[in-house]
Amino acid sequence: MPHESRNVLVRRPAATASVLLAVTAVTGWVLGWPMGFDDAVYRAGAWAVLHGKPLYEPLATLPDWSQVRQLPFTYPPVAALLFTPLTLFPLQLAWGVMAVASALTLGFVVRTGVQGTYRPGGRTVAWTPAAALTFLGAFALEPVWRTFSLGQVNLLLLALVMVDVLLLPRTRWGGTLIGLAAAVKLTPLLFVAHLLVTGRRADALRAVGTFVGLNLVGALLLPADTVSYLTGGMLGGDDATGNAWGGNQSLNGLLQRLSGQAGWAFGVAAVAGAVCVVAALLVARRLHARGEALGALLVTACAAALASPISWSHHWVLVVPLAALLVRQVLRTPAREPRLLLAGLAVVFTGWSLFVVPMGERRELSWNPVQMLLGNAYVLVGTATLGLLAWRLLRRRPERLTPAVAVSLPAPRPHADRQTASSRASRRP
Numbered sequence: 001m002p003h004e005s006r007n008v009l010v011r012r013p014a015a016t017a018s019v020l021l022a023v024t025a026v027t028g029w030v031l032g033w034p035m036g037f038d039d040a041v042y043r044a045g046a047w048a049v050l051h052g053k054p055l056y057e058p059l060a061t062l063p064d065w066s067q068v069r070q071l072p073f074t075y076p077p078v079a080a081l082l083f084t085p086l087t088l089f090p091l092q093l094a095w096g097v098m099a100v101a102s103a104l105t106l107g108f109v110v111r112t113g114v115q116g117t118y119r120p121g122g123r124t125v126a127w128t129p130a131a132a133l134t135f136l137g138a139f140a141l142e143p144v145w146r147t148f149s150l151g152q153v154n155l156l157l158l159a160l161v162m163v164d165v166l167l168l169p170r171t172r173w174g175g176t177l178i179g180l181a182a183a184v185k186l187t188p189l190l191f192v193a194h195l196l197v198t199g200r201r202a203d204a205l206r207a208v209g210t211f212v213g214l215n216l217v218g219a220l221l222l223p224a225d226t227v228s229y230l231t232g233g234m235l236g237g238d239d240a241t242g243n244a245w246g247g248n249q250s251l252n253g254l255l256q257r258l259s260g261q262a263g264w265a266f267g268v269a270a271v272a273g274a275v276c277v278v279a280a281l282l283v284a285r286r287l288h289a290r291g292e293a294l295g296a297l298l299v300t301a302c303a304a305a306l307a308s309p310i311s312w313s314h315h316w317v318l319v320v321p322l323a324a325l326l327v328r329q330v331l332r333t334p335a336r337e338p339r340l341l342l343a344g345l346a347v348v349f350t351g352w353s354l355f356v357v358p359m360g361e362r363r364e365l366s367w368n369p370v371q372m373l374l375g376n377a378y379v380l381v382g383t384a385t386l387g388l389l390a391w392r393l394l395r396r397r398p399e400r401l402t403p404a405v406a407v408s409l410p411a412p413r414p415h416a417d418r419q420t421a422s423s424r425a426s427r428r429p
Contacts, residue, residue: 014107025096036095039151074237078218105159113324142351174203179210240309249378250311273307
């Protein structure tokens with residue numbers, strides 16, 4: 001690779017990826033490629049509400065691609081209103097808009113984890129080679145490349161939550177981005193509890209207010225769709241109470257597969273999810289008190305993925321900031337644990353285990369024990385990894401500020417530095 005090309009990849013990897021994705025979208029539009037299955041659903045749902053069509057019935061403008069015609073709209077009605085800008089573009093270009101936005105937010109997520117460069121003061125530094133390599137390596141992770149291929153909104157929602165938790169504590173905007181993310185997809189609502197246990201009560205109220213306000217707008221503009229969503233679309237769109245498909249990497253999916261879709265599985269999963277949430281919030285509170293804001297966020301995000309009735313494999317994009325945080329630890333310490341954890345994430349979350357087990361047509365219900373381990377890899381290994389990371393952070397003495405602390409604290413003011421230096425000089429003999 002020429003030196004100039006390598007230099008661009010190191011200095012502007014997110015911008016370079018955005019350009020390549022935009023070119024791919026234009027090429028797909030010209031050649032009529034099938035692109036962005038989930039993005040097609042977002043766009044079709046937005047078209048339906050703009051033209052007064054039912055949102056939770058078969059969508060009229062879905063493309064004629066294999067399996068896409070059967071995909072339902074499963075988000076709250078207000079989400080369809082927020083997706084309406086996608087209707088301004090042909091389908092492939094709408095995928096390109098989502099892909100470019102996701103690439104830029106992926107850059108933010110990676111730099112926050114590896115470099116800790118985004119602070120309330122707004123100061124940033126140039127990409128480091130380690131951050132650039134982590135950004136490029138993230139595309140090998142199955143939750144990431146599947147998010148891009150489907151045109152999913154996962155990375156955008158992750159970035160909204162990270163900005164709110166790490167950059168907006170006790171500001172006038174604190175909590176609003178979490179409320180916005182929860183209005184699009186209900187799972188980020190757990191971060192309202194995260195705000196409460198980390199001492200951000202006013203921000204939690206703003207998050208609830210934003211969520212309720214946006215949904216009231218949706219109810220006023222789309223009353224029939226709101227009733228349909230509350231009476232069936234919320235849990236019925238993807239068979240959330242009994243979905244045993246291997247792509248559902250949640251506690252509910254695990255128990256549905258283990259039990260053969262027994263009637264009691266969803267209730268047990270709900271109880272297990274509640275226990276997981278309570279335990280995770282207690283750990284998150286302690287991590288936050290130690291200054292590990294990003295670690296606390298990851299614990300809560302893992303609990304949200306586990307407790308949700310459906311967490312598709314691409315919902316596990318939380319592995320990206322976790323991998324970035326581990327890269328930072330690898331750069332800071334010679335300890336083996338971060339390296340082993342990072343290697344484990346790289347092996348498991350490339351998604352190979354989900355491709356070697358039979359999936360679909362209820363074949364998950366007859367998995368043998370080895371297939372059960374492989375087919376539930378995200379639930380089992382992801383939870384164990386995050387739990388081990390939390391344990392390691394909790395047992396370490398906070399002798400100095402860690403990189404996660406730097407993410408959550410303002411940058412030092414220049415005049416304060418000068419004042420400190422002058423006071424030191426005055427104390428010298």
